Structures are given as C-alpha cells and as structure tokens.
Amino acid sequence: xxxxxxxxxxxxxxxxxxxxxxxxxxxxxxxxxxxxxxxxxxxxxxxxxxxxxxxxxxxxxxxxxxxxxxxxxxxxxxxxxxxxxxxxxxxxxxxxxxxxxxxxxxxxxxxxxxxxxxxxxxxxxxxxxxxxxxxxxxxxxxxxxxxxxxxxxxxxxxxxxxxxxxxxxxxxxxxxxxxxxxxxxxxxxxxxxxxxxxxxxxxxxxxxxxx
Amino acid sequence: xxxxxxxxxxxxxxxxxxxxxxxxxxxxxxxxxxxxxxxxxxxxxxxxxxxxxxxxxxxxxxxxxxxxxxxxxxxxxxxxxxxxxxxxxxxxxxxxxxxxxxxxxxxxxxxxxxxxxxxxxxxxxxxxxxxxxxxxxxxxxxxxxxxxxxxxxxxxxxxxxxxxxxxxxxxxxxxxxxxxxxxxxxxxxxxxxxxxxxxxxxxxxxxxxxx
DNA sequence: GCAAGAAGTCAACATATGTTTACTTACTAC
DNA sequence: GTAGTAAGTAAACATATGTTGACTTCTTGC
Numbered sequence: 001x002x003x004x005x006x007x008x009x010x011x012x013x014x015x016x017x018x019x020x021x022x023x024x025x026x027x028x029x030x031x032x033x034x035x036x037x038x039x040x041x042x043x044x045x046x047x048x049x050x051x052x053x054x055x056x057x058x059x060x061x062x063x064x065x066x067x068x069x070x071x072x073x074x075x076x077x078x079x080x081x082x083x084x085x086x087x088x089x090x091x092x093x094x095x096x097x098x099x100x101x102x103x104x105x106x107x108x109x110x111x112x113x114x115x116x117x118x119x120x121x122x123x124x125x126x127x128x129x130x131x132x133x134x135x136x137x138x139x140x141x142x143x144x145x146x147x148x149x150x151x152x153x154x155x156x157x158x159x160x161x162x163x164x165x166x167x168x169x170x171x172x173x174x175x176x177x178x179x180x181x182x183x184x185x186x187x188x189x190x191x192x193x194x195x196x197x198x199x200x201x202x203x204x205x206x207x208x209x210x211x
Numbered sequence: 212x213x214x215x216x217x218x219x220x221x222x223x224x225x226x227x228x229x230x231x232x233x234x235x236x237x238x239x240x241x242x243x244x245x246x247x248x249x250x251x252x253x254x255x256x257x258x259x260x261x262x263x264x265x266x267x268x269x270x271x272x273x274x275x276x277x278x279x280x281x282x283x284x285x286x287x288x289x290x291x292x293x294x295x296x297x298x299x300x301x302x303x304x305x306x307x308x309x310x311x312x313x314x315x316x317x318x319x320x321x322x323x324x325x326x327x328x329x330x331x332x333x334x335x336x337x338x339x340x341x342x343x344x345x346x347x348x349x350x351x352x353x354x355x356x357x358x359x360x361x362x363x364x365x366x367x368x369x370x371x372x373x374x375x376x377x378x379x380x381x382x383x384x385x386x387x388x389x390x391x392x393x394x395x396x397x398x399x400x401x402x403x404x405x406x407x408x409x410x411x412x413x414x415x416x417x418x419x420x421x422x
Numbered sequence: 423g424c425a426a427g428a429a430g431t432c433a434a435c436a437t438a439t440g441t442t443t444a445c446t447t448a449c450t451a452c
Numbered sequence: 453g454t455a456g457t458a459a460g461t462a463a464a465c466a467t468a469t470g471t472t473g474a475c476t477t478c479t480t481g482c
Contacts, residue, residue, distance in 0.1 A: 047258035165410050167399040175386025188378040199376050206417030235459050
C-alpha cells in the first residue's frame with residue numbers, strides 16, 4: 001500500500017542470478033505464504049496488508065492464497081494459530097525461575113520469524129469474530145501459563161489477582177515488541193537483549209514475585 | 212467495514228426524537244470529526260477505519276473531512292497531535308511520586324475520549340512518514356517526561372538506562388490499554404482502577420525506583 | 423513415455439474507498 | 453430584508469483490493 005520494500009523472493013537462491021523456478025511443492029508454498037503473511041500482518045496490521053503484498057513477498061501467485069487458505073481472513077487465522085503454537089512451544093518448556101529471561105530473549109529477537117513478531121501479531125485485529133476468538137484463546141493460555149509458573153492455580157481463591165498480573169506482564173511484553181519492531185522508538189528499538197533483560201526481570205519479578 | 216454499531220449521532224440531543232439539525236458551526240464540526248476519528252482509529256486502527264465510518268459517527272458529510280483536514284491522513288495526524296497535547300497536559304502536572312497512580316487512572320479510563328484511547332492511538336500506524344514522525348515525537352516526549360520524574364536528566368552519564376526503562380513502562384501502559392479496549396482480554400478488560408493501581412505501581416516502581 | 427491430476431498463472435470481476443466537483447442551504451453583515 | 457459567503461450535501465470518479473474461473477505447466481505413478 002505505502003512504499004513497500006522490494007519484494008525479497010524468500011527463496012534462498014544462493015547468489016543465483018538465473019531465477020530458476022522453485023520446484024512445485026504445495027506444502028512449501030503454503031509455508032512461504034504463512035511466513036510472509038505473519039511478517040506483514042505483525043508489522044503493518046491486517047487491513048494495511050494486501051494479499052498481493054504477501055504473495056509478492058512469498059514469490060508466488062496471489063490466487064494461491066485463496067486456494068490454500070480460502071481467504072485473506074483464513075490466512076490471518078492460520079497465522080494466529082501458528083503464533084499460538086510457537087508461543088506455547090517455547091514458553092511451555094521454560095522453568096519457572098527463568099521466565100523473565102525467556103521473555104527478554106523473545107522480545108529481543110527482532111528477526112523476521114522471531115518471537116517478537118508473534119507477539120506483535122497478537123494485538124493485530126482483523127475485525128472478524130473467528131480471528132478474535134483465536135487470539136483471545138492464545139492470550140488467555142499464555143497468561144495462564146505465565147501465571148502458573150508463579151504459583152497460580154485455576155479457581156484457587158485470591159488467584160485471580162495473579163492472573164491479572166500475568167496479563168499485565170504479557171501486555172508489557174507485547175507493547176515493547178510493537179514499539180520496537182513497528183514503531184521503532186529509540187533507544188528502545190536499538191536496545192540489545194543484554195539491555196532488556198535487566199529491566200524486564202525487574203518488571204516480571206515485581207508483578208509476579210518468585211515464590 | 213465489518214459489522215459496525217449503529218452510528219450514534221454524537222449530538223447531545225436530549226431525548227429529542229425530531230432529528231433537528233445542528234446549528235452550522237465549522238469549529239464544532241471539526242471537533243466532532245476529530246472525536247469520532249480518534250475513537251475509531253484507536254479502536255480499529257488506521258487502515259480498517261473508513262472516512263465514511265468517521266463521518267457517519269460524527270453525523271456529518273464525508274466531504275467535510277477533506278475540507279477540514281485535507282485528507283484522511285491529515286485527520287489522522289490531527290488526532291495524533293491532539294493525543295500528544297492531552298497526554299502532555301495531564302502527565303505534565305503529575306508530581307513525581309504520583310506517577311504510577313496517574314498511569315493507572317489513565318489506563319482505567321475506558322471512556323470514548325479517555326486517556327486510554329489516546330494511548331491506544333499511539334501505536335496505530337498509517338504507514339505515512341509524517342504521521343510516524345509525530346507519533347515518535349509524542350512517545351519520546353512522554354517517556355522523557357516519565358523518566359525525568361524519576362531523576363533522569365538529558366545527557367547525564369548512565370542516564371540512558373533510565374530513559375530505556377521509562378520507555379518500557381510506557382510500552383506496558385500502551386499494551387495494557389490496547390488489550391483492554393481493543394482486544395478485550397479477560398479479566399484484564401473488566402479490571403477496575405482499584406484492581407489496576409496496585410500492579411501498575413509495582414511495575415512502575417520496579418522499572419523506575421523512586422529516588 | 424504418457425496420461426491424469428496437482429500446482430501454478432493470468433485476466434477479469436465486483437465492490438469498497440478516498441477524493442473532487444458542482445450544487446444547495448443556512449447564517450450574518452449591512 | 454437581502455446579498456454574499458460560509459457550511460453542508462450529493463453524486464460521480466478513479467483506483468485498489470479480495471476473489472474467482474478458465475487456462476497452462478509441471479510432476480508422478482504406471
């Protein structure tokens with residue numbers, strides 16, 4: 001829509017000037033679209049991203065989005081699901097006392113497929129009810145996982161406070177991710193993982209005191 | 212774009228069934244548009260909001276957006292400027308030791324014109340360079356103000372850390388505002404100011420220890 | 423080697439959306 | 453009261469965008 005960077009073909013053609021066409025592979029094409037979409041949706045939001053942008057980034061034809069994901073909306077939902085899976089996978093295996101470091105590492109990772117990108121995606125909305133439900137599910141599960149690492153147990157009295165605090169911590173992480181990757185606020189944007197881990201540990205520990 | 216709520220006429224016609232037309236007033240019309248736009252942009256983002264949505268909410272004709280603000284982009288920039296002014300005005304007069312309470316109060320205010328709305332607006336992007344510059348300016352000034360309340364002085368050695376921490380606190384506030392108002396994550400979304408002030412004080416004090 | 427089907431392409435479409443132009447209506451200075 | 457002007461309206465336009473259907477090209481099982 002607005003001055004887009006040149007569509008990098010996403011295919012790892014190692015110094016290959018002759019644009020040899022990729023071997024036909026539905027699964028791989030699907031993944032290329034998913035990656036390109038995740039990146040665009042996370043950085044620019046749903047409405048500002050066009051299906052032609054995504055297809056160009058992935059180096060495939062626009063029509064394949066409808067074929068593989070039914071619609072732009074379907075592609076977005078697939079992105080949300082993927083983000084949820086990856087988030088759960090990486091945070092699930094974090095020992096309770098390492099939570100702040102894990103968050104810092106995820107946020108610091110500014111790569112295209114980085115965890116930071118997944119976090120940003122979680123506050124992009126398409127206005128569609130289905131997508132909203134998926135996103136809310138991911139956020140609830142993530143915050144429950146975070147709260148559980150600090151002693152939260154479902155239904156336990158006074159435990160609601162912990163969940164609320166976990167959601168505030170999650171919101172902080174998402175806010176930082178967006179301000180870094182989309183808004184590019186300095187010095188936050190250029191801060192390294194080293195720079196971030198201290199403040200974020202303070203933040204998480206203050207919200208969710210280690211038991 | 213997607214199932215919009217019925218356009219509330221924004222004119223305070225007190226139980227007035229007869230839709231008596233508002234007296235012609237350029238300044239007031241401008242303000243109606245500004246208010247409606249701020250609300251929409253904050254909640255749905257720039258690209259997902261159409262000028263017809265805004266005009267309908269304000270109860271005025273679409274063409275007046277171009278007349279008063281040149282373009283949709285111009286209207287968005289005006290919203291950002293207004294948010295910056297209001298933010299500076301309200302945070303500027305906060306004594307240093309009351310900062311967390313002030314943040315909590317601002318975030319808790321979910322009203323249409325509430326401060327929470329202004330915060331959400333600050334991470335909406337239009338992709339336009341001019342708007343990006345305005346937003347970055349507002350964010351930088353806000354974080355500097357916040358950092359200054361806790362001892363930061365421009366250019367002072369080791370002071371960069373404080374600014375970074377203030378930006379993380381600001382990011383947390385924005386993240387909470389969006390998760391509450393746009394995403395509607397429970398229980399965060401239903402939390403009262405009372406519920407929020409404790410955790411947010413812990414958060415701010417941990418990031419920016421009171422001197 | 424070849425046929426069947428999967429994978430990919432192309433062009434057209436319907437529609438939504440930002441903006442402009444020509445026009446009408448209300449307010450106000452005199 | 454009325455002319456002149458500002459405020460507001462309606463319709464049209466150009467374009468961007470999501471989606472579809474007919475067509476072509478590649479791959480693979482036999």
